[in-house]
Amino acid sequence: MSLMRKKNVQEMLAFSKTTQSFKKELGVFDLTMLGIGAIIGTGIFVLTGTGALIAGPGLMLSFIIGALACGFAALCYAEFASMLPVSGSTYTYAYATLGELIAWIIGWDLLLEYLLVSATVTVGWSGYFQNLLAGFGLKLPEALTAAYGAHPGMHSYFNLPAALIALAVTSLLAIGIKESKRVNNIMVVIKVSVVLLFIALGVWHVNPVNWHPLLPYGMNGVFHGAAIVFFSFLGFDAVTCAAEEVKNPERDIPRAVMLSLGICSVLYVVVAAIMTGIVHYPDFAGVDHPVSKALEIAGLNWVAGLVNIGAIMGMTTVILVMTYAQTRISFAMSRDGLLPKVFSEVHPKYRTPFRATWVIGIIIATLGGLVPLGTLAELANIGTLAAFSLISIAVIVLRIREPNLPRKFHCPGVPYIPALAVIFCVFLMVQLASITWYCFVIWLLIGLVVYFGYARSRSLLAPQNTHA
Numbered sequence: 018m019s020l021m022r023k024k025n026v027q028e029m030l031a032f033s034k035t036t037q038s039f040k041k042e043l044g045v046f047d048l049t050m051l052g053i054g055a056i057i058g059t060g061i062f063v064l065t066g067t068g069a070l071i072a073g074p075g076l077m078l079s080f081i082i083g084a085l086a087c088g089f090a091a092l093c094y095a096e097f098a099s100m101l102p103v104s105g106s107t108y109t110y111a112y113a114t115l116g117e118l119i120a121w122i123i124g125w126d127l128l129l130e131y132l133l134v135s136a137t138v139t140v141g142w143s144g145y146f147q148n149l150l151a152g153f154g155l156k157l158p159e160a161l162t163a164a165y166g167a168h169p170g171m172h173s174y175f176n177l178p179a180a181l182i183a184l185a186v187t188s189l190l191a192i193g194i195k196e197s198k199r200v201n202n203i204m205v206v207i208k209v210s211v212v213l214l215f216i217a218l219g220v221w222h223v224n225p226v227n228w229h230p231l232l233p234y235g236m237n238g239v240f241h242g243a244a245i246v247f248f249s250f251l252g253f254d255a256v257t258c259a260a261e262e263v264k265n266p267e268r269d270i271p272r273a274v275m276l277s278l279g280i281c282s283v284l285y286v287v288v289a290a291i292m293t294g295i296v297h298y299p300d301f302a303g304v305d306h307p308v309s310k311a312l313e314i315a316g317l318n319w320v321a322g323l324v325n326i327g328a329i330m331g332m333t334t335v336i337l338v339m340t341y342a343q344t345r346i347s348f349a350m351s352r353d354g355l356l357p358k359v360f361s362e363v364h365p366k367y368r369t370p371f372r373a374t375w376v377i378g379i380i381i382a383t384l385g386g387l388v389p390l391g392t393l394a395e396l397a398n399i400g401t402l403a404a405f406s407l408i409s410i411a412v413i414v415l416r417i418r419e420p421n422l423p424r425k426f427h428c429p430g431v432p433y434i435p436a437l438a439v440i441f442c443v444f445l446m447v448q449l450a451s452i453t454w455y456c457f458v459i460w461l462l463i464g465l466v467v468y469f470g471y472a473r474s475r476s477l478l479a480p481q482n483t484h485a
Contacts, residue, residue, distance in 0.1 A: 021116035022478045024353075029103055029113060043262050045269040045276075047198045051338055052256045052277025054205045058335030059141050060249020061212065061285060062328040065292055066307030072242030073233040074293040077286055079242035080249070084282035086445055087250040089438035090405040091278050092428040093412040095271035098257045099426035102266030106257040106342070107408045109349055114411040114418070121472060123407055124350050125464035126400035131343035132381065134251060134397050135183070135336050139385035140164075142332040143178035145306070149325055164387050179385035186337045187378025190344065193367050201337055204330040209284075211327025214320060215308060216287055222315035223294030233298070244448035247398050249285060252335065253278045254401070255342035271426040340381060344374045354479070355472040399449055399457045402442040409438035 043051070068076045097110040108124035147162060161177040189200060232239060256273050263269055288308070295311040304310045306328070312321040344360075348370045351360035364371035413432045415422070428434055473479065 020118040020473075022476075023114065023116050024109075024112045024478070029101055029109075041262055041264050043198060043259055043269070044264055045272050047202065048256050048259065048263065048269055048273030049276045049280075050202045050205045051198070051259065052253045052273055053209065053281060054201045054334030055252025055255045055338035055342070056250060056277060056281040057205075057208060057212065057284070058252075058331040059138050060246065060251075061288055062145075062306070062308055062324075062331055063141055064246055064249055065285075065289055066301040066304045066310070068242045068246045068289070069293055069296075069298045069301045069307070071234070071245060072238045073230065073298045074228040074290075075232040075234075075239045076242055076246070076289045076293060076298075078232075078239045079246050080282070080285045080289050082239070082243040082441070083247045083250055083445075084278070084285070086243075086247065086402075086405075086438065086441035087253065087278055088282070089434055089441060090409055091253055091274050093405075093409045093435050093438055094254060094257055095274050095426045096412055096424055096428040097408065098270035098274065099267045100422060100424050102263065102270065103261060103349070106254055106346060106349075107404050108346055110408055111411055112353070114415045115407065117473075117476060117478060118468070119407060121350075121355060121468050122461065122464060123404045124346060124355070125461070125467075126404050127346050128343060129460055130251070130397045130400045130404075131255075131339045131346065132377075132384075134248075135339040135343065135381045136384035136388070137397075138332050138335045138339070139179035139183045139381065140176060142182050142329060142336065143176050143385070145325055145328045145332065146178050146182075148306075149329065152322065152325075176386045180382040182333065182336060183340075183378055183382035183385050186333070186340055187374055187382070190337065190341055190378070191364075191367065191369055191371050191374045193369055201334050204334045208327045208331040208334070211323055211330075212284055212288065215312065215324060216284075216291060218317055218320055219291040219295060219311060219315060222317075223291055225294065227294050227297045240444075241448050244398065244445045246285075247402070247445055250278065250281065251397065251401055252338060253281075254404075255338050259341075259345065267425040336381075340374075340378060343377050344370050347373055347377065354475045354477040355468075396453055396456055399446055399453050400460075402446045403457075406439045406442045406446075409435040409442070 065076065068079055072079045094107070097107075101110060101113060103109050106127065108120050108127060111123045112120035143163075147157065150156065157177065159172055160174050163171065163173040163176050165174050234241075253274055256277065257270055259270075292307060292311045295315050296307075300314075301307055301310065306325070308328070309321040309324050312318070312324060347356055347360040349361075350356045351358060351373070359376070360370065360373040362370065362372055412428055412435045416431050474481070
């Protein structure tokens with residue numbers, strides 16, 4: 018039964034009202050911008066091309082299915098966020114409802130998700146940045162343009178731009194959330210403006226003939242496409258990691274979660290429709306800049322240059338928010354005794370987990386610089402889908418177990434909406450490749466070894482610690 022030990026919800030509520038670990042700097046606008054900053058990035062600027070090859074013009078439907086899966090899960094997130102405004106997101110919610118082992122598995126999954134997404138996006142950022150430099154006639158030494166073996170025939174050894182952007186973001190996060198939010202907000206405004214510009218200009222160059230056939234690979238292609246582009250929606254959950262830095266978390270976090278996801282979902286569907294209307298879907302083969310490709314075919318080369326700048330901004334905010342989320346998840350797990358104390362030490366001046374931020378940032382920079390990560394979207398997706406499923410179940414469990422807890426936001430239609438979230442998420446998981454499942458199981462097994470070998474005995478809920 019020790020594997021099912023839970024944190025006391027009432028004690029967590031009391032803690033959330035008295036803790037002063039972090040500066041409370043964020044409002045609903047900042048949180049919404051944080052969510053959009055995390056969501057709009059690699060998904061819209063890179064994966065739209067990949068998704069079009071899998072689903073054809075039916076990519077529009079793929080995005081709608083992905084948005085529904087996230088929307089149902091987001092309603093569950095919003096209820097927990099309004100009830101338990103504490104750092105840790107789904108890890109913390111699960112600890113209060115499903116028990117320590119499930120909470121550990123979710124936390125372990127999220128650590129993998131945020132780490133891999135951050136590292137992968139640094140590599141994508143490097144590619145766009147080098148293309149931008151090339152436009153000015155500048156070029157880095159080949160040895161510093163990519164990881165060893167990333168491009169056959171190239172003598173590259175280290176992806177310097179990827180490592181540098183990771184370290185730059187880390188330094189920003191280390192000195193404070195106030196400074197980070199300002200930079201994030203500015204970049205989000207720029208990249209959303211670029212996306213809106215693409216929509217406003219691109220819609221006049223749509224050729225409806227390119228939408229036929231709408232479903233060249235049938236609904237199987239649409240479903241597989243949804244499982245891939247689900248990566249595009251990752252990030253709204255990162256908003257809940259900021260709970261202890263929000264002025265009014267019970268009210269603002271649910272609003273920001275729904276606003277950021279809703280805005281991005283509409284933009285994704287519209288962009289997918291315009292892209293596949295301008296470019297015949299097979300022409301996206303081998304293209305890693307599909308939005309720019311569409312503009313080039315439309316004869317809008319000057320806008321394509323702006324899109325490259327928007328892509329760089331977009332990926333920068335994704336790296337920033339995902340790295341931020343990882344530091345807060347590890348902070349919460351460390352504070353509970355499940356990870357070493359270094360991850361929950363708060364800097365006396367900056368009021369941030371300073372050392373942990375640099376440890377995580379250096380790992381991301383190293384991975385981005387040395388490892389040809391390729392596309393890890395499926396692996397990041399499967400861990401997130403598993404976490405979404407578990408937290409949706411947790412909403413039902415807590416409604417039954419603690420029906421009188423104060424909830425400033427109620428997920429509508431319980432148990433049906435959470436059940437739909439589980440069904441959608443599990444369905445998308447089934448669409449993923451076998452190798453993704455193998456890697457996921459290996460990561461879980463490593464996590465179980467760490468839990469039973471280290472975390473379980475050091476947990477603050479362990480008998481020897483609770484009686485100390």
